[in-house]
Amino acid sequence: MADVRVRFSPAPSGSLHVGSAHTALFNWLFARHHGGTFILRVEDTDVTRSRAKWVEGIQTTMAWLGLDWDEGPVLQSTRFSRYLAAADQLIASGHAYECYCTEEELKARNEAAMAAGRPPGYDGHCRDLSPDERAALAAEGRTASIRFRTPDDGVSTFDDLIRGEVSVEWTHIADFVIVRSGGTPLFFLANALDDLEMAITHVIRGEDLLDSTHRVLALRAALGAPDRSVYAHLPLLVGADRGKLSKRHGAVALEDFRDRGYLPEALFNYLALLGWSPDDDREIMSRDELVAAFDLSGVTHSAAFFDYQKLDWFNGQYFRKLPTKEYEALVKPLLPSVDDPGLVSMIATTTQSRVVTLDQVVEMSDFLFSDPEMTPETQELLAETPRVAEVLDAVITHIEQCDWTVDGIAFQPVIKELGLKPKQVMPALYAAVEGRPAGLPLFDSMHALGRERTLDLLRKARAAVPGDG
RNA sequence: GCCCCCAUCGUCUAGCGGCCCAGGACGCUGCCCUUUCAAGGCGGUAACGGGGAUUCGAAUUCCCCUGGGGGCACCA
Numbered sequence: 001m002a003d004v005r006v007r008f009s010p011a012p013s014g015s016l017h018v019g020s021a022h023t024a025l026f027n028w029l030f031a032r033h034h035g036g037t038f039i040l041r042v043e044d045t046d047v048t049r050s051r052a053k054w055v056e057g058i059q060t061t062m063a064w065l066g067l068d069w070d071e072g073p074v075l076q077s078t079r080f081s082r083y084l085a086a087a088d089q090l091i092a093s094g095h096a097y098e099c100y101c102t103e104e105e106l107k108a109r110n111e112a113a114m115a116a117g118r119p120p121g122y123d124g125h126c127r128d129l130s131p132d133e134r135a136a137l138a139a140e141g142r143t144a145s146i147r148f149r150t151p152d153d154g155v156s157t158f159d160d161l162i163r164g165e166v167s168v169e170w171t172h173i174a175d176f177v178i179v180r181s182g183g184t185p186l187f188f189l190a191n192a193l194d195d196l197e198m199a200i201t202h203v204i205r206g207e208d209l210l211d212s213t214h215r216v217l218a219l220r221a222a223l224g225a226p227d228r229s230v231y232a233h234l235p236l237l238v239g240a241d242r243g244k245l246s247k248r249h250g251a252v253a254l255e256d257f258r259d260r261g262y263l264p265e266a267l268f269n270y271l272a273l274l275g276w277s278p279d280d281d282r283e284i285m286s287r288d289e290l291v292a293a294f295d296l297s298g299v300t301h302s303a304a305f306f307d308y309q310k311l312d313w314f315n316g317q318y319f320r321k322l323p324t325k326e327y328e329a330l331v332k333p334l335l336p337s338v339d340d341p342g343l344v345s346m347i348a349t350t351t352q353s354r355v356v357t358l359d360q361v362v363e364m365s366d367f368l369f370s371d372p373e374m375t376p377e378t379q380e381l382l383a384e385t386p387r388v389a390e391v392l393d394a395v396i397t398h399i400e401q402c403d404w405t406v407d408g409i410a411f412q413p414v415i416k417e418l419g420l421k422p423k424q425v426m427p428a429l430y431a432a433v434e435g436r437p438a439g440l441p442l443f444d445s446m447h448a449l450g451r452e453r454t455l456d457l458l459r460k461a462r463a464a465v466p467g468d469g
Numbered sequence: 470g471c472c473c474c475c476a477u478c479g480u481c482u483a484g485c486g487g488c489c490c491a492g493g494a495c496g497c498u499g500c501c502c503u504u505u506c507a508a509g510g511c512g513g514u515a516a517c518g519g520g521g522a523u524u525c526g527a528a529u530u531c532c533c534c535u536g537g538g539g540g541c542a543c544c545a
């Protein structure tokens with residue numbers, strides 16, 4: 001497939017939904033796999049307002065994910081008059097007609113149809129008006145919308161690259177509007193014409209658009225398409241209740257994932273494996289590997305649940321794979337400004353295997369920047385720990401005299417000498433120093449804090465031990 | 470209501486008539502490692518929605534049912 005041309009067509013909005021990103025990703029993988037062209041085309045036929053800022057946001061987000069485009073962004077609003085000319089052409093060829101029904105009339109007739117058990121949709125009211133009838137309706141002050149005339153009978157069939165043959169009887173597809181009575185073209189028309197004129201060869205999109213493909217194909221044919229472009233419909237992404245992925249399931253805008261500290265490579269990898277899998281068992285795959293392995297025939301047919309837990313796992317995997325220096329560079333800007341490179345490096349090396357999303361680094365290392373409070377939880381923990389006063393005294397003595405290196409601080413022997421196991425008393429010591437029963441390695445943390453602050457924290461804990469104080 | 474699509478562990482999926490009393494991954498869980506927690510290593514748990522049919526043989530083919538999703542706009 002030498003001349004593959006695909007496009008990703010987001011609606012102009014303030015953010016990029018993960019579902020859209022998923023579609024974009026598959027289009028991109030397909031284009032790159034076949035050495036084709038990937039076009040960014042923003043769907044907006046409204047010329048009355050500028051959405052420059054939103055378009056810019058879409059570009060930024062796509063670039064962040066690593067989806068580069070070869071052409072565009074093409075804005076539909078710049079092609080407004082072209083769409084209207086096409087509509088006129090369709091009227092002239094008999095593929096479309098002017099409809100004088102008002103919105104209220106349509107609504108009333110739709111409701112009546114539903115009540116009578118018939119399907120909603122245009123009833124063909126203005127289908128075959130004579131020129132005189134049209135003139136009379138126009139004289140009433142009505143303005144016409146333009147409707148596409150769908151076939152009266154027969155079956156519409158097309159081969160979906162993922163699902164195979166899909167067909168439906170034309171009687172189920174009503175005539176649809178392509179130009180509003182206000183004179184503005186609808187997305188449907190714009191989309192079909194753009195795909196045609198941009199020589200799009202493959203249209204890869206969400207399954208929610210499956211039914212409308214029959215209409216697009218009919219429109220394309222009426223517009224004079226020499227052949228059909230090939231369609232492929234991807235499984236939808238769903239949330240916890242198997243419905244559309246929405247905000248109440250968690251983050252849905254790609255920008256949110258970015259802001260929460262997800263790595264684009266991890267998101268990319270995870271998204272690529274939602275609804276698709278390679279021939280082998282690989283899961284952690286680079287962009288290049290994904291491009292090389294990608295194949296539409298490997299796409300699943302059923303909706304995929306967007307699993308935040310698995311995404312977290314991917315993100316952790318990617319953090320661990322990162323060279324420590326690169327990881328450190330990501331961590332540094334998040335921390336309170338410090339001029340101690342040793343501290344930053346200590347935080348980086350100790351958090352790299354512990355972090356799921358980057359923003360957790362701040363929480364994990366907070367005790368290094370401000371002393372933890374003596375909380376009821378910590379007090380309870382101290383009270384529950386066996387021989388805690390003894391342990392604290394011994395550790396304090398050790399810290400007072402030891403070599404001030406991480407190895408010198410290591411006080412397991414002190415615990416063992418008391419006949420205790422580290423596991424029995426460590427949570428209390430972590431709480432005393434870090435403010436929580438588990439956290440960054442204690443000896444490194446103490447070293448970073450310095451002898452005086454460490455002793456201060458340990459003595460505070462000692463003073464908080466109830467009973468034999 | 471009508472039309473369309475879909476159906477394997479809780480989740481993402483492998484499977485395209487015998488290699489499957491179903492494989493991998495996440496999750497959960499046990500053990501090991503270990504200064505805590507992670508990470509890592511080694512195990513465990515758990516699925517072919519139901520019913521017919523075809524076949525020597527069905528997760529895999531066909532039909533029905535059930536279930537889920539999507540669509541039916543002068544939205545994109």
